[in-house]
Amino acid sequence: MPKVTFVSADGRETTLTAQNGQSVMQVAMVNGVEGIVAECGGSAMCATCHVYVDTPFVHLAAPASEIENEMLDCVASQRRPGSRLSCQIQMSDALDGLRVFLPETQQ
Amino acid sequence: MKIVEGHIAIEKPANVESWDVDPYSDEYLLNPVPNYRELRGRGDFVYIPRYSILATGHHRVVGEILARQDVFVSSRGTGINDYTVHENWRKPSIILEVDPPYHTRTRTAMMRTLTPNVVNGLKPLFQAEADKLVDAVVGKGSFDAIPDLAETFSVGVFPRAVGLKSVDRRKIIDYGILTFNASGPDNERTREWMRRGAETIPWMTESCKREALHPDGMGEAIYKQVDTGQITDEEAAMLVRAFLAAGMDATIAAVGIVLWSLATNPGEFAKLKSDPSLARAAFDEALRLNAPVHHFYRTCIADTEVSGVVIPENAKVMMSYASANLDPAKFDDPERYDITRKTPGMMTFGTGLHSCVGQMLARAEGEAVVAALARKVSRIELTGEPVWRPNNFVRSLISLPVAFS
Numbered sequence: 001m002p003k004v005t006f007v008s009a010d011g012r013e014t015t016l017t018a019q020n021g022q023s024v025m026q027v028a029m030v031n032g033v034e035g036i037v038a039e040c041g042g043s044a045m046c047a048t049c050h051v052y053v054d055t056p057f058v059h060l061a062a063p064a065s066e067i068e069n070e071m072l073d074c075v076a077s078q079r080r081p082g083s084r085l086s087c088q089i090q091m092s093d094a095l096d097g098l099r100v101f102l103p104e105t106q107q
Numbered sequence: 108m109k110i111v112e113g114h115i116a117i118e119k120p121a122n123v124e125s126w127d128v129d130p131y132s133d134e135y136l137l138n139p140v141p142n143y144r145e146l147r148g149r150g151d152f153v154y155i156p157r158y159s160i161l162a163t164g165h166h167r168v169v170g171e172i173l174a175r176q177d178v179f180v181s182s183r184g185t186g187i188n189d190y191t192v193h194e195n196w197r198k199p200s201i202i203l204e205v206d207p208p209y210h211t212r213t214r215t216a217m218m219r220t221l222t223p224n225v226v227n228g229l230k231p232l233f234q235a236e237a238d239k240l241v242d243a244v245v246g247k248g249s250f251d252a253i254p255d256l257a258e259t260f261s262v263g264v265f266p267r268a269v270g271l272k273s274v275d276r277r278k279i280i281d282y283g284i285l286t287f288n289a290s291g292p293d294n295e296r297t298r299e300w301m302r303r304g305a306e307t308i309p310w311m312t313e314s315c316k317r318e319a320l321h322p323d324g325m326g327e328a329i330y331k332q333v334d335t336g337q338i339t340d341e342e343a344a345m346l347v348r349a350f351l352a353a354g355m356d357a358t359i360a361a362v363g364i365v366l367w368s369l370a371t372n373p374g375e376f377a378k379l380k381s382d383p384s385l386a387r388a389a390f391d392e393a394l395r396l397n398a399p400v401h402h403f404y405r406t407c408i409a410d411t412e413v414s415g416v417v418i419p420e421n422a423k424v425m426m427s428y429a430s431a432n433l434d435p436a437k438f439d440d441p442e443r444y445d446i447t448r449k450t451p452g453m454m455t456f457g458t459g460l461h462s463c464v465g466q467m468l469a470r471a472e473g474e475a476v477v478a479a480l481a482r483k484v485s486r487i488e489l490t491g492e493p494v495w496r497p498n499n500f501v502r503s504l505i506s507l508p509v510a511f512s
């Protein structure tokens with residue numbers, strides 16, 4: 001089962017084991033990781049599950065859809081090249097070891 | 108092939124209980140919580156013989172069906188009818204009742220006009236309207252919070268956000284009620300609203316035209332995508348119809364439900380007053396506990412298995428979003444109103460592919476009303492019996508006598 005590390009805005013790291021097919025947002029929510037709000041529950045509507053994917057992993061995740069891309073213009077913290085909605089990234093063995101940085105704020 | 112209620116009848120799957128209940132009856136809808144408990148208690152699915160449908164009220168099962176949109180489709184109707192054997196009373200929605208890949212086209216077009224950025228821009232309008240309406244009733248004695256607050260507020264802000272140049276309060280509300288009722292079985296309610304609704308249809312058709320819309324609203328933002336070649340003129344009109352049909356009734360119901368929740372839970376209202384930033388959470392939690400849209404359907408297009416049950420092709424599956432929200436496997440102490448609860452994962456707006464595209468707008472509307480109460484009202488007192496109106500799809504109050512002091 002793949003692992004994913006969340007790095008909070010103040011640098012604290014939490015490494016968790018994910019199930020294949022679970023979204024990065026779901027991994028954070030079921031384990032109580034702070035810093036992700038996910039108001040819409042994973043429907044790419046709220047832009048409150050924003051993360052910055054660590055550079056080496058950016059090209060390993062399936063690219064953002066058109067809808068996600070537009071939503072990323074609505075995130076509360078600055079949009080950067082690694083910006084993604086964590087509800088739209090599905091965990092898989094290919095993403096084992098994934099590192100994501102949490103933004104300062106989601107709302 | 109036997110047809111029941113506009114869809115193909117199915118045999119009861121072997122390991123599923125039959126429950127002889129009418130989920131559209133007044134008795135079921137007026138006091139739904141014990142019925143949801145029973146729905147879940149009887150298994151992951153139940154078979155309801157009078158309608159020949161399967162129903163589920165478990166959070167996990169609802170989630171699985173919504174995730175498997177390749178076998179559980181929306182295009183055969185998200186109500187009890189199956190459009191392959193029953194002609195709908197109007198052209199089916201081109202966003203709610205279609206499947207990918209076509210769905211992506213219309214959803215993208217509509218989503219673009221309802222992003223958090225757009226909604227944030229509307230918040231000052233929503234807040235000003237909510238403040239004005241609450242100011243007008245504080246300290247003025249008893250009033251009916253459904254027509255005078257929930258309806259007046261929604262009618263005051265939503266058509267303006269869409270950009271409608273002229274609003275007929277009764278017609279815009281009634282068209283929404285008609286749409287939701289008509290997705291149910293051919294019962295007295297559906298027939299009554301088909302009669303009442305007939306005169307709203309020409310008005311709705313006119314209101315969806317580009318000429319009927321101001322250039323700065325969400326409706327025009329849909330039509331701009333015709334200019335850029337993303338959708339056709341006809342699709343734009345259909346999407347504006349989706350706005351107007353889906354955007355009023357459930358939102359009025361939602362505002363009514365949060366007012367009622369705060370009126371009947373003074374302890375939670377006190378918490379809200381001491382921390383008005385809980386306004387948004389208080390709204391979401393009220394909608395978790397009493398989901399305004401109580402269910403939707405999917406149609407199974409190939410024999411398949413879900414949590415050990417063989418679901419036959421053609422099965423209509425009623426997913427009780429309202430029951431899923433009360434599933435103790437998902438939420439602790441689920442029947443309690445707790446405004447500090449974390450509600451993500453609730454099914455009030457559906458989830459996934461077809462989840463409510465207006466949910467951020469609905470939340471902004473609700474939040475504005477609750478924030479106005481938190482700042483301006485010290486006590487909400489019920490001054491009469493709240494009256495619920497059973498509807499085939501929407502749980503709403505028709506009267507809520509209260510006094511704000």
Ligand code: HEM
Nearest residue numbers: 202203353354357358361403455456457461463464465469
């Ligand atoms: C509190 C108020 C509301 C509630 C409870 C609600 C509920 C829902 C639910 C449960 C669905 C999912 C349907 C399914 O699973 O098949 C949905 C879809 C939808 N809602 Fe809402 N809704 C609300 C407000 C709005 C508003 C304000 C709008 C318009 C601005 C809107 C437009 C839509 C549309 C177009 C869809 C279809 C989306 C799709 O199929 O991709 N709703 N709504």
Ligand code: FES
Nearest residue numbers: 042044047049087
């Ligand atoms: S959870 Fe709402 S956009 Fe990801």
